[in-house]
Amino acid sequence: MKEEFVQAHDTPKTDVATLQTRLDADVIAALRDPATWRISKDEKAALRGLAARVAELAARPVEAEKRDLWTRHNALQPTRPVIFCDPENGWNEIIREGDLVTRTPLARRWEMHLRKEIFWGEQMGDDYTVAPCFNVFHVHEGGLDDWGLREKLIMGGEGGSYRWGTTVATDADLDRLRFPSVRVDWQATNEIKALASDVFDGLLTVRLRTSWWWTLGMTMRVAFLRGLERLMLDLVEKPEFVHRFMSIMRDGTLAFIESLEAQGLLTLNNDDAYVGSGGLGWCRELPQPDFAGKVRLIDMWGFGESQ
Numbered sequence: 001m002k003e004e005f006v007q008a009h010d011t012p013k014t015d016v017a018t019l020q021t022r023l024d025a026d027v028i029a030a031l032r033d034p035a036t037w038r039i040s041k042d043e044k045a046a047l048r049g050l051a052a053r054v055a056e057l058a059a060r061p062v063e064a065e066k067r068d069l070w071t072r073h074n075a076l077q078p079t080r081p082v083i084f085c086d087p088e089n090g091w092n093e094i095i096r097e098g099d100l101v102t103r104t105p106l107a108r109r110w111e112m113h114l115r116k117e118i119f120w121g122e123q124m125g126d127d128y129t130v131a132p133c134f135n136v137f138h139v140h141e142g143g144l145d146d147w148g149l150r151e152k153l154i155m156g157g158e159g160g161s162y163r164w165g166t167t168v169a170t171d172a173d174l175d176r177l178r179f180p181s182v183r184v185d186w187q188a189t190n191e192i193k194a195l196a197s198d199v200f201d202g203l204l205t206v207r208l209r210t211s212w213w214w215t216l217g218m219t220m221r222v223a224f225l226r227g228l229e230r231l232m233l234d235l236v237e238k239p240e241f242v243h244r245f246m247s248i249m250r251d252g253t254l255a256f257i258e259s260l261e262a263q264g265l266l267t268l269n270n271d272d273a274y275v276g277s278g279g280l281g282w283c284r285e286l287p288q289p290d291f292a293g294k295v296r297l298i299d300m301w302g303f304g305e306s307q
Contacts (some may be wrong), residue, residue: 004135016036016109018092018097021088026111028140032141036105037192038104039107043104043107047110047111050118051134051200054117055120055132058132066127071283071284074282083126083127084280095116095119100112117206128280129262129272133204136193138210140189143178143182144253145180148177151224152165152167172270174244174248177248179252180252180253182259208267216302217305217307218249218306219306226245267295269300270300286299286301
């Protein structure tokens with residue numbers, strides 16, 4: 001197998017509609033250029049047709065039943081087993097590139113999302129809740145994966161197996177790390193939100209909502225920058241190095257989420273939002289009783305793991 005170093009989180013060369021997992025940063029980077037936002041009349045008509053079907057599915061009585069099931073489940077009340085099925089990269093086998101009728105990048109991304117909602121509502125048979133909403137993201141630079149150094153993937157080809165190279169090799173490299181931050185382009189963000197509001201007017205409620213994190217777990221990002229195999233050996237051979245690395249990740253992660261709160265960039269996720277590893281956020285325990293409109297970290301679900 002021919003090995004090749006590939007820089008992660010560069011603008012992807014593949015169809016942005018097919019990016020399914022752990023790639024929010026890639027999607028946003030690919031759609032930062034206003035030239036990607038053009039939507040033709042035919043594309044708008046196609047998107048509205050799909051949105052109308054999503055709205056129909058969301059209005060079914062069974063959706064209210066599933067919301068109640070998740071709410072009771074998350075309150076730790078006895079329920080039947082709750083089933084959530086997300087094919088992740090398998091979506092590209094269910095909804096293939098050639099199935100999409102739109103052509104411009106943003107329209108294709110939106111079409112893929114709508115078709116996934118319809119598949120969930122019509123064919124998946126799980127407890128996922130279809131909501132009469134459509135989320136658009138903040139156009140921004142930075143994010144929780146931006147620590148000043150890029151991970152390196154060693155891979156044989158697109159879609160194949162890969163491993164992480166060692167970007168952080170020495171204590172001096174630890175000194176080069178910087179805490180992640182976010183810089184929102186509000187003009188571009190408002191333009192995309194206005195475009196979505198126009199496309200889905202009268203059909204779906206457009207929400208400004210960015211997935212700033214999937215997990216707040218830190219081990220994964222250490223493995224990306226150090227290399228998973230190297231990190232496993234470090235636990236025995238260089239424990240102080242691991243402690244210092246993890247301390248930087250801890251402090252940087254806390255600073256990042258606190259900055260999101262200070263900037264008013266957080267949104268409630270006590271609804272159809274995906275939270276944690278395999279669940280939806282429906283609950284009555286959030287936000288906190290003293291919630292006054294501005295979302296705080298204490299008003300949200302969080303999630304940390306060490307996969």
